[in-house]
Amino acid sequence: MYLTKEEERILNGEYGWANQTCMKILVRLGELFNAQKLISITSAHVSGVSYKTLGDAPIEFLEALADADGRVKVKTTLNPQSLDPEYLIKKLPENLCRKQVDILKQYDRMGLTRSLTCTPYYLGNPKSGSHLAWAESSAVVYANSVLGAWTNREGGPSALAAAIVGKTPDYGVHKAENRQPNFLVNVEAQLRNETDYGALGIYLGKLIEDKIPCIQGLQKPSKDKLKQLGAALATTGMANVFYCSNCSEGKGVEKINVEDKALRRTTEELSTSSTKKPDLVFIGCPHCSMNEIRQVAQLIRGKKVKHGIEFWVCTSSHVRNAAADYVNEIERSGGHVLTGVCTVVSWTEKLGIRTIMTNSAKTAYYAPSLSKAATVLAPMEECLKTVLRG
């Protein structure tokens, strides 16, 4: 891989250990995937923020980078943390909260923005065609597929390395020839709601390996539905990008049909609860858009949340502030609009939550292992019916 004189100096340690370590990660990745050079990025998005998913050991790695003057060179946003500053912080053990504060402190020292969201694109859309280094698999797929920006699916440390160097190796979907669809998916099944889009993603993710699907037969899906599809696709697969326009059937392109039966079976497998009586109803994986918060507010208007059941709507503080009127309606009814957190990266099991109902296929996939919870996967309307009185 070609390195400029400046990049060579960083690799040789002339700019300190943090820059050198980050450059080593990038060069190694680049050599492995046959990159010819490093390219500048316009933004980075870093995963590995929640203490629950990060654990203790990587905190030392972050602290060492910050101690050695690792500082980001481009705008860099952060994924959600394990609690929110209003509600969960009062319910969770103090030692866990302290560790979480410690992690954020290290990221502060390195100059990252406390966005604390898996949907950094709601804080400002990256330009179509711009090169990014994003972790958070759902955001990667959304950026490539819905916004037309270009980013590989970075691991947490490689996104941070790219942020500190300000560059990423030029491989994978940073190159136009690697963004061509090579797997045709014909959806025969009727997709009725966002949950069906999520189930489709979970089903396809297992099949496509590193291929790029072109999904045909979708009925003008909203961006929110594509968000569910992409998040689920990245959960069970290693997808970076999908297309849902008409694609031509090239030579050697694999083709599959998705029938109703496959989708129903996937949805059933994602609902593990036998009782279907949730302790928590959760909307907001990935974090809610303004539109989704408005939908929740419309469904909840004038009604009350049942006793003995929690109702969480998770989003970024940015979207919460912009949606203040809707947020008031949800909270007046007894729901909680939590910022910078979600169930997957928090400790719901420590709050006595054993069954989670959600409209997110991604959450339904992760909850049994990460939250030790049984799941009920159902669309937003059904979730609201379950949680509201009368």
Added chain:
Amino acid sequence: MQPITLKGRVIVEGHCTGEALVSSKPISFLGGVDPADGKIVEKNHDLCGACMKDKVLCFPHGHGSTVGSYTLYSLAKRGLAPKAMINHIADPVVVVGAIITNIPMIDQVDIKQIKTGDLVQVDAYKGVAKILKRKEN
């Protein structure tokens, strides 16, 4: 037996010999593996309940969360990481985890040839895995 040589590509250099733990399913290190004991916890996974500590872990590829690189880092710090990793297709999340923990890793290997319990030598300088001894029944 005559050793069976499987050729692949170097991801992270290193050399080791160990017992193979082989999966036909992709692994998500976040959520799929308990960083406290190194066991695979994803339900319906063919390795559910198996511990990857000191094993030559063979699986098709990684999937899912990008935090998986840090899960590998935690496993390594606790001495619970695999001795080496062999993939069919290397996924950047697993690759970055291997880089920051120095776990020898190769990919582009036909892992179906390897069975759990086989004694496998990994030469991740040359990108070669050798099955030295089949598991005794």
